[in-house]
Amino acid sequence: MSKEFAKDLISAESQIASVSVIQSASPPNRESSVDDGLESENDNPYSQNLQSDSIIWSLYLEEAEKEDKELVSSLKVGIDQLLIFAGLFGAILTAFLIESRKDLQVDPLQEILQALQNPLTATTSPPFKISKSSLIVNYLWFSSLALTLISALCAVLARQWL
Numbered sequence: 001m002s003k004e005f006a007k008d009l010i011s012a013e014s015q016i017a018s019v020s021v022i023q024s025a026s027p028p029n030r031e032s033s034v035d036d037g038l039e040s041e042n043d044n045p046y047s048q049n050l051q052s053d054s055i056i057w058s059l060y061l062e063e064a065e066k067e068d069k070e071l072v073s074s075l076k077v078g079i080d081q082l083l084i085f086a087g088l089f090g091a092i093l094t095a096f097l098i099e100s101r102k103d104l105q106v107d108p109l110q111e112i113l114q115a116l117q118n119p120l121t122a123t124t125s126p127p128f129k130i131s132k133s134s135l136i137v138n139y140l141w142f143s144s145l146a147l148t149l150i151s152a153l154c155a156v157l158a159r160q161w162l
Contacts, residue, residue: 072162079159086152093145100141103134 106128 076159076162079155079162082155083152083159086148086155090145090148090152093141093148097138097141097145100134100138104130104138
């Protein structure tokens with residue numbers, strides 16, 4: 001609880017106490033009997049706080065609004081930092097993917113070189129095989145890029161919601 005809110009709360013309680021002293025000086029107007037075991041509103045010193053136009057509710061709403069604004073601003077800063085990180089990470093990862101993707105397909109320059117060296121066996125080149133390590137690395141990098149883009153999309157949606 002902030003110090004300002006505590007001061008406002010103490011002043012509101014003192015105002016409520018002064019109002020209840022004034023009301024206690026007047027004779028009680030009880031509609032229910034003493035035997036029913038329930039206190040009437042005049043006997044309860046906090047009954048004034050139950051009304052919607054009470055001072056305590058305006059103080060509560062002001063403090064809740066301050067807390068909400070602080071929470072939203074801290075969430076916006078966190079989401080902005082996540083978006084910056086996702087953008088940088090995605091850019092760097094894309095540069096690695098461009099180079100690594102070449103291992104997943106036949107190199108056309110290698111085929112041309114082989115055809116020039118052996119013109120008779122150019123049509124019977126060995127089948128292209130992808131190495132297992134290249135396949136695993138590319139799978140992990142592409143899935144990492146996909147997850148980065150999904151998290152950036154979720155961050156943008158959350159930022160718009162705030």
